[in-house]
Amino acid sequence: MGLLPIAEAPAPDVVLYPMRVLLKIQRRWREARMFAHAMKSKNHPIVAQIIPIRRCNLACTYCNEFDKHSPPVPTEEMLRRIDKLGDLRTSIITFSGGEPTLHPDLDLLIRRVRDRDAIATIITNGYYLVPDRIKRLNAAGLDYLQISIDNVLPDDVSKKSLKVLDQKLKWLSEYAEFDVTINSVLGSEIRQPEDAFEVARRARDLGFHSTVGILHDGDGQLKPLNSNQMTVYERIFGLGSGLFSFAHLDAFQRNTVRGLPNPWHCPAGGRFLYICEEGLVHYCSQQRGYPAIPLANYTKEDIIREAAKPKGCAPFCTISCVHQTAMLDDFRTRPRETLAGIIARRKERDPAWQPPASVRALDYMFLRDSHLREFFGAIALKLFRLSN
Ligand code: SF4
Numbered sequence: 001m002g003l004l005p006i007a008e009a010p011a012p013d014v015v016l017y018p019m020r021v022l023l024k025i026q027r028r029w030r031e032a033r034m035f036a037h038a039m040k041s042k043n044h045p046i047v048a049q050i051i052p053i054r055r056c057n058l059a060c061t062y063c064n065e066f067d068k069h070s071p072p073v074p075t076e077e078m079l080r081r082i083d084k085l086g087d088l089r090t091s092i093i094t095f096s097g098g099e100p101t102l103h104p105d106l107d108l109l110i111r112r113v114r115d116r117d118a119i120a121t122i123i124t125n126g127y128y129l130v131p132d133r134i135k136r137l138n139a140a141g142l143d144y145l146q147i148s149i150d151n152v153l154p155d156d157v158s159k160k161s162l163k164v165l166d167q168k169l170k171w172l173s174e175y176a177e178f179d180v181t182i183n184s185v186l187g188s189e190i191r192q193p194e195d196a197f198e199v200a201r202r203a204r205d206l207g208f209h210s211t212v213g214i215l216h217d218g219d220g221q222l223k224p225l226n227s228n229q230m231t232v233y234e235r236i237f238g239l240g241s242g243l244f245s246f247a248h249l250d251a252f253q254r255n256t257v258r259g260l261p262n263p264w265h266c267p268a269g270g271r272f273l274y275i276c277e278e279g280l281v282h283y284c285s286q287q288r289g290y291p292a293i294p295l296a297n298y299t300k301e302d303i304i305r306e307a308a309k310p311k312g313c314a315p316f317c318t319i320s321c322v323h324q325t326a327m328l329d330d331f332r333t334r335p336r337e338t339l340a341g342i343i344a345r346r347k348e349r350d351p352a353w354q355p356p357a358s359v360r361a362l363d364y365m366f367l368r369d370s371h372l373r374e375f376f377g378a379i380a381l382k383l384f385r386l387s388n
């Protein structure tokens with residue numbers, strides 16, 4: 001048996017497609033394990049956002065998370081930090097910045113996250129994505145990549161534009177074995193709110209997930225949308241539920257865009273950690289300085305204490321990844337009430353709405369009068385090797 005001659009070799013898509021399906025199934029399985037793990041105990045972080053480099057190649061005028069000069073955090077130090085997050089049993093580790101692809105050993109760092117049995121994600125401006133770079137991210141084992149696109153044409157606020165990035169999106173659609181989410185943005189700094197709809201539509205056309213983010217001020221607080229921006233927001237929402245993640249099923253963001261407070265408890269410092277380039281733990285990108293404890297010394301007691309602390313900034317917070325983390329905790333303590341609330345609120349707005357399969361499965365397991373509920377729970381713990 002030799003190699004197939006080139007003329008008879010299967011076309012790349014024929015090879016790539018089943019491979020992508022297989023990888024997706026594996027990823028969903030690991031996510032399900034992560035979910036079960038998060039449900040089992042609240043004494044570990046669900047998400048840690050870690051900064052491998054503060055420098056960015058762009059300079060979006062609304063951004064307070066970058067500089068133009070910082071060197072990359074040394075690789076050995078980054079590996080120590082990832083190992084520490086692994087020891088704290090962190091489920092998801094997200095590289096952010098600055099621009100994380102400027103770190104020369106990002107692939108090695110991603111690999112280490114996977115070796116520690118966590119889900120590896122990055123948030124990037126996408127400028128350095130070319131086919132070879134995407135293939136190296138595949139090889140490193142990246143699970144998720146998120147790009148924010150702010151407008152259709154670059155302006156003096158932001159160069160993260162569909163025009164500049166569209167070729168990158170096509171390459172991602174062709175080569176990426178990881179999941180891609182495109183985040184469009186609304187807020188007072190964005191000159192053409194209708195661009196957010198074009199970005200969301202393009203994301204859907206290419207088969208990506210799409211989210212919409214609301215710009216916050218320097219404290220992570222909301223700026224309510226005006227009527228024009230609200231119209232665009234509703235149009236994006238109308239593109240279909242398949243575009244939106246679990247968090248968007250909830251009312252958090254709908255209150256946020258209207259400038260209404262959200263009654264929630266922020267678990268930052270415990271279930272969500274932000275690790276700056278100095279290796280200090282902060283609540284989030286917009287509340288740096290609290291508790292500012294070195295990650296190397298962070299303990300389970302710190303996690304429990306900081307997660308429980310009330311945060312004065314919570315009612316008008318727009319940091320959606322922390323909201324999502326909090327929702328998992330709500331689900332953990334009150335699964336039936338949380339899920340029933342999410343479904344009821346969504347149906348109130350759209351009586352014809354049908355929950356996606358994942359929510360229907362949870363609905364069946366938690367909401368129906370099923371004497372099998374405990375049985376399902378026990379099976380899940382066994383399957384995910386989490387039972388005591
Ligand atoms: S690309 Fe991202 S990190 Fe860089 S300036 Fe813009 S928003 Fe900030």
Ligand code: SF4
Nearest residue numbers: 220266284313314317
């Ligand atoms: S409520 Fe939590 S996530 Fe939001 S700004 Fe405050 S500390 Fe950060």
